[in-house]
Amino acid sequence: MAVSTINLLEQVLNYANRANPYPIYARMREHPVQRQADGRYIVSSYALVDAVFHNPQMSVDMRKSNEPGIRLEQEEPPFVFLDPPKHDWLRQLVASKFTPGLIDSMQPRLEEIVAELLNAQSASQRMDIVDDLAYPLPVTAICELLGVPRADEPRFHTWSRMLIKGTHLGKDAAAAQEARQGRDALNQYMGELIDKLQRQPGPGLLSAIIHDTGHEKHMSRAELITTATLLLIAGHETTVNLITNSMLTLLRHPQAFELLRRQPEEVLPNLIEEVLRYEPPVQFTLRTPLIDVTLGGVKIPKGAIVMVMTAAANRDPARFENPDRFDPQRQNIEHFGFGGGIHYCLGAPLARLETYIALRSLARRLQNPRLLQDPPPYRESPILRGPLHLPISFERMNVV
Incomplete structure (x- = not known):
């Protein structure tokens, strides 16, 4: 049994390490299954993370854990935190509407939104990638996609931030209370809209x-509310990080930015996958075993909290050559940036498209961009990791 005498998980959760948690992840991988002093388990190697994602005995429903402080309260959680069979039919119902054709049809509108946002900065020589592009793009897109009034964004922005503050894994009572308040406000808002x-x-x-007639099963009002809240939050929060992490990484690697500028169509698809591996917008996720399981020779008891460290697995040298090197031309990038198994992110195609359009436009239009602060200030959440702001300067904004 590998028990960490230094609680590496607490180090990851510590905001002081938010700008660069990767040395901590490297230490985790020295013993890829570790029991922490608080009884939780860390799984950090690529092979074992993959095994967890494909093990039907590893539940995403934290109500089945033995740790009262982390259990979701009151209403049933959205489908991404449910196990089969209910997870499957709820996800399939959403997927039947959230189709590849629908996403493809959004491209002209996404390009229009990006052009409007960048044109608003054309008279300046500075911008904040987060406030001026990476946040308003996906939030506008998801509002229009779902049918949520864009004018209500200031309201649900506040509630979303409150909810995300609760990603301290049940250890911060004040943050947990704030998260519940944010969740309740979002659910009430969504209930009224529904x-x-x-x-x-x-x-x-x-x-x-709501008006689907093509399926035998239909969502209850409570299921509609939790699904709508999930789609609203997941539809923009992770994409903000993906766009911002991409731009931060590119400005730290000027040769990669120049390559993108010269050959955007050829470079971008693979580059986005490399960012998802190298600086993923979601750093880890949770599971709990439905029975006693053994991983890497370590027995994990039923109901324990298992921290599935996807960002650590994405830099596992047993899987990737030179994993700490950003290589936009890297081949065979099978990362966990969007999770894995049956819970693979349903919105991944939309996030990729939004990031593609944003980065292509930035590469075309920004002349000699430079970081103004490195490292930038980071968001508070250790799970949804990305800069809170990313101020840059540039010589001019090209007209295209």
Whole structure:
């Protein structure tokens, strides 16, 4: 049994290490399954993370854990935190509306949004990648996709931030209370919107799901609310990090940015996958065993909390050559940037498309961009890791 005498998980959670948690992940991988002093387990190697994602006995439903402080309260969680069979039919219902064709059809509108946002900065020689592009792009897109009024963004922005603050894994009572308040406010907002759409159908994915007649099963009001809240938050929070982490990485690697500028169509698809490996927007996730399981020779008891350290696995030297090197031309990038197994991120294609359009436009239009602060200030969440702000300067904004 590998028991960490120095709690590496606490070091990852410590905000002081947010800018660079990767040396801590390297120490984790020295013993890829470790029991922490608080009874939680860390799984950090590529092979074992992959095994966890494909083990049906590893539950995503934290209500089945033995740790009361981390259990979700009151209503049932959204489908990404449910096991089969309920997870499967709820996900399939959403996927039947959230189709590749729908996502592809959004490209002209996404390009229009990016152009509008960058044009607003054209008279300046400075911008904040987060506030001026990486946040407003996906939040506008997800509002239009779902049928949520864009004018309500200031309200749910606050509630979303409150909810995300609760990703301290049940150890911070004040943050957990704030997260519950944010969740309750979001759910109430979504409940009112769903009631309105039930009375009067409108454009967007939510109305399509509410009035779906092509499936035997239909979501209850509670299921509609949790699904809508999930899609709203997941539809923009992780993409903000992906766009911002991409730009931060590119500006730290000027040759990669120049390569992108010269050959965007050829370079971008692989480059985005490398960012997802190298600086993933989600750093880790949780599972709990439904039975006693053995991983890497370590027995993990039923109901224990297992921290699945996907960002550590993405830099495992047993899987990737020179894993701490950013290589936009790297081949065979099978990363965990969007999770894995049956819970692989449903919104991954949209996140990739938004990031593709944003980075292509930035590479075309920014002349000699430079970081103004490195490392930048980071968001508080240790799970959804990305800069809170990314101020840059540039000589001019090209017109295209």
